[in-house]
Amino acid sequence: MTNGLQDTAALVTGASSGIGEATARALAAQGATVALVARRKDRLEALQRELGGLTIEADVTDREQATSAVERAAQELGSLDIVVNNAGVMLLGPIVDAPVEEWDRMIALNLQGALYVAHAALAHLLRAAEREPRRVADLVNVSSVAGRRVGVGGGIYQLTKHGLGVFSEALRQEVTPRHVRSSLVEPGATATELVTHVRAEVRDQMPAGVGEQLEAQDVADAILYIVTRPRHVAINEILIRPTEQVR
8 A cells, every 4th residue: 555544534334244344444454543334233333343433323315314424423533534435225126117115215325325425524524635644535435337337127226326426526526626536436246235135036037147256355445545545646436347247
């Protein structure tokens, strides 16, 4: 790594499992104090016992809870230098006759939740970017390869990930002159619990896998690379797929 993260404060949403948990571990290993945000309090507390930091039980689809989580983290940790918008859900299936509740859930978490967290965090990140010695701050939005393509069976999930990419880039153009880096990470097939959220009848119709998938740690490594670059380097976007994944 170009530099460690000693004396920095980070917040990670969806930290109770998968990419969020792996990212929290990676940031803590580099010296960051991490606020762990998710709904599953028991998992957060178990992770906190290993990493230290702060646990915040919150549903970021609720604007008040998202804002409160960010404000509590900033207050108790003293600042926010890094925010990782990782919480998300993937509910695949055809658009025709789809349960609209699944659409609502994806839009609420993948888009609105990320927006709520970013909105609440930006003032803190802008202040952090003015402080010595780092003088830079990071917002990392975890999207998906689905944010680059369109296909049958994933229309609304893809919509949310395309939207997150648009937001991340628009924000980058707005705040990058003030040294807040807005970055997008787009993982391909990753071995997490995400696919278990898909309805059984849809999961049974899904095509065969891509062979060896990414591990959550692989994505966390990409996020860590982004936030440890020197001040004059901004990694705007990383697309990371398993070697055998074609699309």
